[in-house]
Every structure is written in structure tokens, then in C-alpha cells.
Amino acid sequence: MGRTRQAVKRTTAQNRRQGVLNLNPMTRVGGGFGVRATTDGAQITDAHVSGNFFRGYEKLAAGRDIRDTVPIVSRACGWCGGIHQTTASMALEMATGVRPPPMALVMRNIAQCTETIWVHAAQLATRAGPDYCAPVMAETTPSVWAKAQATAAPNAPVHGYATIADIMEAMTPLTGKYWTETIPAGRRVMEMISLFYGKFPHPSVLLPGTVGIPITWGSFTEYFTRLVASVDYVKQVCALWDDVIDFLYEADDRFAELGARPANFLNAGCWDDVRSPYSYETLDENGAARLAPPGVMIDGRIVTNRLSEIHGGIEEHVRHSYYDQERVDVRGGPSLPADHPWFTRNIPRPGPFDPSGRYSWSTAARWKGQVVESTPLGRLWLTALRDDFPPNDFIECTGDGIRILVPMNFQPETKVEWKIPNRVNTLERLRADAYGIAFAGLCAAITLLKGFELTRLGEMNSTEPLKLSGDEISGVGLWETGRGINAHWVHAKGNLVQNYQIIGSSTWNASPRDDADNPGPLEEALIGSPIIEEASDGELTGVDAMRVVHSFDPCMNCADH
Amino acid sequence: MTNVLTDRTHFDPESVFSPNSVRSRLIVAPTSSAGMALGPMDKIYLIWLNGGSCDGCTVAAVASTKPPVEKLIAGLVPGLPRVELIHPLVALESGPAFMENHFMAERNELDAPYVIVWEGSVFDEDLSGDGFFYRLGEEAGSGAPITTTDWLRRLAPGAAAVVAIGSCATWGGIPASHGNQTGSVAVMDFLGQDYRSAFGVPVVNVPGCSPIGDNFMETAAAVLLFLQGMGPLPEFDALGRPAWLFGETVHRHCPRAGYYEEGVFADHHGEKECLVELGCWGPVVQCNIAERGMVNGVGGCMNMGGICIGCTMPAFPDKFSPMFSIAPGSLVSSTTSRVVGGFIRRMRRVTAQDKNLTPRWENRDKPSGWARFQPGPTKSAKLIHKLYRAYQHTKLS
Numbered sequence: 001m002g003r004t005r006q007a008v009k010r011t012t013a014q015n016r017r018q019g020v021l022n023l024n025p026m027t028r029v030g031g032g033f034g035v036r037a038t039t040d041g042a043q044i045t046d047a048h049v050s051g052n053f054f055r056g057y058e059k060l061a062a063g064r065d066i067r068d069t070v071p072i073v074s075r076a077c078g079w080c081g082g083i084h085q086t087t088a089s090m091a092l093e094m095a096t097g098v099r100p101p102p103m104a105l106v107m108r109n110i111a112q113c114t115e116t117i118w119v120h121a122a123q124l125a126t127r128a129g130p131d132y133c134a135p136v137m138a139e140t141t142p143s144v145w146a147k148a149q150a151t152a153a154p155n156a157p158v159h160g161y162a163t164i165a166d167i168m169e170a171m172t173p174l175t176g177k178y179w180t181e182t183i184p185a186g187r188r189v190m191e192m193i194s195l196f197y198g199k200f201p202h203p204s205v206l207l208p209g210t211v212g213i214p215i216t217w218g219s220f221t222e223y224f225t226r227l228v229a230s231v232d233y234v235k236q237v238c239a240l241w242d243d244v245i246d247f248l249y250e251a252d253d254r255f256a257e258l259g260a261r262p263a264n265f266l267n268a269g270c271w272d273d274v275r276s277p278y279s280y281e282t283l284d285e286n287g288a289a290r291l292a293p294p295g296v297m298i299d300g301r302i303v304t305n306r307l308s309e310i311h312g313g314i315e316e317h318v319r320h321s322y323y324d325q326e327r328v329d330v331r332g333g334p335s336l337p338a339d340h341p342w343f344t345r346n347i348p349r350p351g352p353f354d355p356s357g358r359y360s361w362s363t364a365a366r367w368k369g370q371v372v373e374s375t376p377l378g379r380l381w382l383t384a385l386r387d388d389f390p391p392n393d394f395i396e397c398t399g400d401g402i403r404i405l406v407p408m409n410f411q412p413e414t415k416v417e418w419k420i421p422n423r424v425n426t427l428e429r430l431r432a433d434a435y436g437i438a439f440a441g442l443c444a445a446i447t448l449l450k451g452f453e454l455t456r457l458g459e460m461n462s463t464e465p466l467k468l469s470g471d472e473i474s475g476v477g478l479w480e481t482g483r484g485i486n487a488h489w490v491h492a493k494g495n496l497v498q499n500y501q502i503i504g505s506s507t508w509n510a511s512p513r514d515d516a517d518n519p520g521p522l523e524e525a526l527i528g529s530p531i532i533e534e535a536s537d538g539e540l541t542g543v544d545a546m547r548v549v550h551s552f553d554p555c556m557n558c559a560d561h
Numbered sequence: 562m563t564n565v566l567t568d569r570t571h572f573d574p575e576s577v578f579s580p581n582s583v584r585s586r587l588i589v590a591p592t593s594s595a596g597m598a599l600g601p602m603d604k605i606y607l608i609w610l611n612g613g614s615c616d617g618c619t620v621a622a623v624a625s626t627k628p629p630v631e632k633l634i635a636g637l638v639p640g641l642p643r644v645e646l647i648h649p650l651v652a653l654e655s656g657p658a659f660m661e662n663h664f665m666a667e668r669n670e671l672d673a674p675y676v677i678v679w680e681g682s683v684f685d686e687d688l689s690g691d692g693f694f695y696r697l698g699e700e701a702g703s704g705a706p707i708t709t710t711d712w713l714r715r716l717a718p719g720a721a722a723v724v725a726i727g728s729c730a731t732w733g734g735i736p737a738s739h740g741n742q743t744g745s746v747a748v749m750d751f752l753g754q755d756y757r758s759a760f761g762v763p764v765v766n767v768p769g770c771s772p773i774g775d776n777f778m779e780t781a782a783a784v785l786l787f788l789q790g791m792g793p794l795p796e797f798d799a800l801g802r803p804a805w806l807f808g809e810t811v812h813r814h815c816p817r818a819g820y821y822e823e824g825v826f827a828d829h830h831g832e833k834e835c836l837v838e839l840g841c842w843g844p845v846v847q848c849n850i851a852e853r854g855m856v857n858g859v860g861g862c863m864n865m866g867g868i869c870i871g872c873t874m875p876a877f878p879d880k881f882s883p884m885f886s887i888a889p890g891s892l893v894s895s896t897t898s899r900v901v902g903g904f905i906r907r908m909r910r911v912t913a914q915d916k917n918l919t920p921r922w923e924n925r926d927k928p929s930g931w932a933r934f935q936p937g938p939t940k941s942a943k944l945i946h947k948l949y950r951a952y953q954h955t956k957l958s
Contacts, residue, residue: 019563022656022699025656031615056736139578194856198867210831542655
């Protein structure tokens, strides 16, 4: 077929596929989520993403004994319950002044690295991966599928798949090797989380100042053996996603535009230095000492690395959400803008889906009015740029990337290297998820060695008792899940919670339009995204919109709560 | 503007984005010659619906090993039908194609029976006015949103069974507790006492927040084996819980229960003794996590160091609050065990000392190089041992 005829055919098909893409629900997303997009056949011209459900966790926490909030609010999300419990504990630690001993922080860091691995691994194999599996490629982009069958996989010695098509076969849900191997691998990761957080989902041993597990040599050994059993999986995941992503760029250059948006990121950082106290006054020092550093980046340039400034700039907009906002009087609170989440409360106001008015149960989180995404891509990017990563045997930040030494198991020791991409798009978010597994895994190893060191020093205590004063107190927990920032604010009087606020990573990423009508990061990424699928009969499957959405790994459990 | 997604009247069973219930018609079940299909059913649909949930029960189900979930949905467990999962977190298809599964179930067009698994509380959508607390799909003609509560109302009568997974679905849980703004209730509250499934079964309840994945899968497997004519009818208690899993208090199998018996209690979190005085409700809570663990035998609550907050019980969470204070009943019971258990513990220590001596070592130094100073038993201890042994041997005659 000649080039002109092909172009004519494409244009005719495009004309027939102008209209609305109404993906309600969008599947493979945590919680209820919907996308309503319009398309001119060649690209997505407008998009509204909506959180489709509401439970009211902020009100459910209010009126309770402050300690009860830790197990209660974590139950907002079953994917990252440990992260919510950690963040809730940190908010209360700031409010009450109780300081967890180093061993408790070691256990938290290890469990949180592991939970991050879990989020990434499940995201790649079961939520985003199926968008690129063999049956999907063959049906939606036959030309790309034909190339995949003819293209040898450069990393075949690592992951064992001869061609790109073989990798895509492996990504097929229920039958593919990569999919079926990830479920038991994920189960092992859940065992690893349980070793330090008691149980998963929804840990059983956390309180402010405490990780209540009597630590023994056995705890670390049990973790270590499972971590070692996971290292080959890590190498394979990085290798196979590199192959698929590089191939897709080659096969159709529109993949570079899929889900593209400016390099605007916000991350709170995670995995504390075990000797660094967490309080409002020491936010900056504590943040700077984290393994994954905090930072806000606008157009690829770091605006700030100071955790206090990041926190101070957080805004929560509700103009397009099913809430009204009211002010809360907090005595003794820090000097922050009056509409800062520290001083506000959201009152639910259910209503119909109205794209020009209110259309989501998620609020719109913004930083000083800027639309920023909080994803693993930002976490790796900010980490790569730091020049003070603690000396260690595994991770090296080079300024333009991160080199990670993955130890040997059945496969030899391998150095994997993530490079800062020259664009922010769907595929680079997925690549960051893959390397995020290696990064979190080796951060767990670094912390494990710290745990051995504390054991040698005899610092086995993991509990600082919490004393209840009954005073009016308030605090914030700033931490990070696999998907991005997680923040909890607590205000209490007489040991009872007066007000509770949660802003999860998806409250940023999957947010609706804000008070200035700026689309949220996911909406931004969708608008202008190309329609790559080659539907011959004028009908669309919506796979390109799914790919953009899944690259953010939105979780409405965290966003809507 | 026109809808450019595939028209829901023309789903091609060969298309990967068609509803699972259309696609799965093409899957040929393993024949009996492969020794797999042992009962009348070769497949069953599992429609997973969410109300006020957190996906934690889904995550817990992924952690199951008996049988592993990936084997069940691939049809690889001998004797059990292949479970065609219609779950928003697993489905390839989105939007109208995904919802067509539900419409087909409602129109009775599925080619096999379906079971509903409900995760989360059931919202009272009357309270949401012209909005919704959870919308899932739209009416074909009008485009009006359908709530998940609607789906439960519409699909429950035709279901082979309705299984409530997790404490929100079984009892109401956290969304239905103090501060409930959504009118959340349990599945049983919503469907009522007289509800029976198409196969005549009341709501099956697998509680826990989250439940142990294996508790859910084991119950599901037991029900499926029964329906296949292979297994016995599983026993459920008066609240619809699998009786063999929730018949005992968690304290009875708790690895720390021995400390309770001897009257030794932890003062702080992170200690190894009984947690009752830190607020543990284990002695009155029906649960099996102490012996089963959480994931593949690993983790749990008291076995790891966490107090029992009562998450499997209908009263969770409000009647267990404040969770981290000692339960009033413990004041009596733990004081009693301190007095009685304290005496027993001391007596046991004396006996244990004797049992650490071979007969040869009784009157000389132990030959171990691990400790220099090794005092032998005191005179009174020796006397006690002598009497004890004399009594021990009277049992022989």
C-alpha cells in the first residue's frame, strides 16, 4: 500500500472515531475510577478523570483515641496500608514528641522498602503490563506486533525471552510466564513485609514510637534469605521492561508522546536516617537525610529540596470535587497559610458527574498552584541528582542516573543503570517502576546492614513508650509510598482526634481540575496523547488511554478516602 | 457526541477487550482424560463487587496458597471448576465492555453459574441524593450511573452464592463505625435475614480486616468441592462464618498464651510476653491467625507482637475502642493468672532446673565450656526433686 493511500485510510478512520471515550470504570486501578475523554481520532482532545467512590475516613478517624487512628486510617488502602500506618505514626510522633528508637526506624525502613517493591511489582505485572501483552498488541497494533515478532530481545540472556513478542506473550494475564511468576514473587514480598510489620495488608504492630516486634537474629535472617531469593527477579524485570520500552519507541515514535507532560514533580522522600529526629523544627534535616530525598521539580529543575518548604506549599482544592471546605482552629499550629491542609476540613457533598462543575471524589492537591505529579519517576530523578547519597556498597548516584549493584543469586552480580530520561511520558514512568524495584530492594539491603550494626551495638530496643498528655496537639506525617507522596495531618485535644486530613499520592496524580481550572497531572498527560491503536472499523478499545492512566498507577483508595 | 468505544451489542469473542464472559466461551475446558474435570461444573463466574472497601481483601486473596489464586483462575486445581474472575483489578477490558459482564449476569445470559464476592460495606445510596457514594457503569440507554449497591440488589437473587469477604462486608466494619457518613451496613443487613441465593444459601461470611487469604480461599474451595459433589457440606456457624475457622478464640492457640497461664505480661510493645495488659482482646475474639499466620504461614498479630484489636468480630472497631488500653475484663482475669500462674511458674522453674541435668551431672560440675560458674541445685531444690521423682515413679505401679 502506498504512503498516500495509507494516509488517506488513516484519515478516514480518524474521522469515524471522533467522539467520546467513556471508560467508566477504568479497570486495573485501585478503588473506583472513571475516565471521560474526547478524541478527534488522532489524539485525545480533552479528559476528565474521576474518583468514583467515597467512604469518609477523615471523619471516621475523628473523635477517637489518638492511638486508634494508626490502625483505623491505614485501612483506607489495602495496597499500601503499611505506608498509611507509618505516616499516621509520624504525624502523632510530631504531635506528641515521642521518638522511635533507631531499631524501630530500621524495621520501618526495611518494611517500607519492601512495600514499595510490592507496589511496583504488582503495578508492572498486573496493572500496567497487560496493556502491552501479546493479545492486546496483536489486536490493537498489528503492525507493531509484526515488528515485535521479528525483533530479537537485546537482554535475552538476562530474562530468557528470545524476541520482544516472547516478552509480550509472557505479560499475558493468567497464562504468561511473567504474570504467573509475579503472583508467587509478590506473595514472598508480602511475607517479607510481615516479618517487620506483623501482617500485610494492614500491619499489626505499629504505634507512635514503636514497631512492636521483639527483634531477634532470626528476624533479619528470615528477611535476608527471602531478599536474596528475589534478586534475580529484579534483574529480569529491569531487563525485560528496558527491551519492551526501547522497542516501542523504535516501532512507533508516537509512543514518545503517549502520556507526555512537563517534568514537574513533587516527592516527600522516604527511608529515614535512623539517628535523625522527626519533628516540625527538624523537617529539613530529616528530609535531607532520607535515602530517597524530598524535592519539588518544575520543568526538570529543582525548585526546592527542603521538606518544610515542600510541606508549606501544599494546597488542597475542592472546586471540582464533591466537597466543601471549612477552616479549623488549631491552637499552637505552625505559621502556614490559613487554607493549608493543617487548618482545613472537607465536608462531603455528593452530586452528579458534571465535567464543568464537580466531578470527582478526589480533591485536587497542588503545590503553590503548580500541577505536579508524585511518581517513582520523580523519586529516582531527584535521587539521581543528589551528591550526598550515604556511602554504601550498592547504590551510586551519578548526576545523570543511578547505578545499582544487584547481588548474585542464580544469575551473576549485575550492575543495572537507570538514566534520567529526556522526556516524561507513559513508558518512562513504567521504566521508573521497574528500576524502582531495584532501588527499593537495595535500599532495604543498606538498611538491613544498619540493623546488623545496631544488633552488634546491643541497640535492640524498638519501643519508646507514648505518654498521653491531653494537651491540644497537631502534627504532620510526610512519607512516601511506591506511587509517590503520602501525607497525614492530625489535630487532637484531650487525647481525642479533632480533625484528620489525608492527601495520598493519587490525590496529586489523579486529581480533577483545580480552583484555577488547571487539569490534574493525569488529565494533562491524557490531553494531547496520540491514539496509536489501529482500529479498522472506526471503533476504539481505549487502550491508549488505559496505558496513560496505568502508568500513574492511580489508587482511588488513597486519593478519595 | 458519539461514543467511539466498541458498541456493546457487538462483542467479538476473539477480541481481548471483549467481556470476559464472552471471551471465556472459547476456552475449552480440560477433558476428563486429563484427570482435571471431576465434577459437573467445569467453570463458574466469580463477580467481585466493591462497596466501602480498600482492596485489602483482594490483596489478601492474592496471598492465599491453599489453593493459590492464580491456579484457581487458570483452572489448574484438579476437581475444582475454573473460576472466571470478573474483578475490576484484574480485567483487561474497561468501561462498557467490563460492565457487560454484569448486564449479562442480570439478564441470565452467562453460560455458567455466578458467585458474588462482595468486598467492603454496602452504602445507603439514598443518602447520596442526586450523586453517588460508588458508581460502577451506566445504564445502556439513559447513561444514568449505576451504584454498586444497585448491582448487589440486582445480582444477588440470581447468584449461586453471595460471599461477604472481610469485616466491612460481613459486619459493616470501619466505614459503618462512629463517623459513618455513607449509611454503610453489612451485606447481611442489606439483603436481610430471609435472603437465599439461587442455590438456597444465605450470605457466607469470611471476616477479618483484612481476612487471612487462605481463610477465604479455603472456604471458597470447600463450597466449590461441595457443589461438585465431592466434598462434604461445609459447616457454618450462626453468623454464617466457616465454623472450622472461627470456632475458637485466637487466645487458645496464641504462642504467647503460655505467658498468660504463668501470669507474665508485657509492660511495653516489643516485649515477648503476653500482650493482654497492653490492650489485647485475644481471649474473647474468634479468629485463627495465631496458628495460621497471615501470608503463607508468616506474620500475624500476637505471634508477631501486635495486640488483637478484634478485627474479625461484629463489634469491630467501636466496641474495642480505645484499642490500646487494657480491656476491663482483663483486670480480673490477668490478676488471677498473676497470682495462680506466678506460683506455678516458680514451681516449673525448679523442675526445669532438674531436667537440665543428666543423672551423671547431679553431683559434679557440668562439662560445658559455655559458662564457668554453674551452681548446682540448692538443698531445698534437691529435696523437692527427690520427692517429685518418688511420686513420678509411684505412677508405674
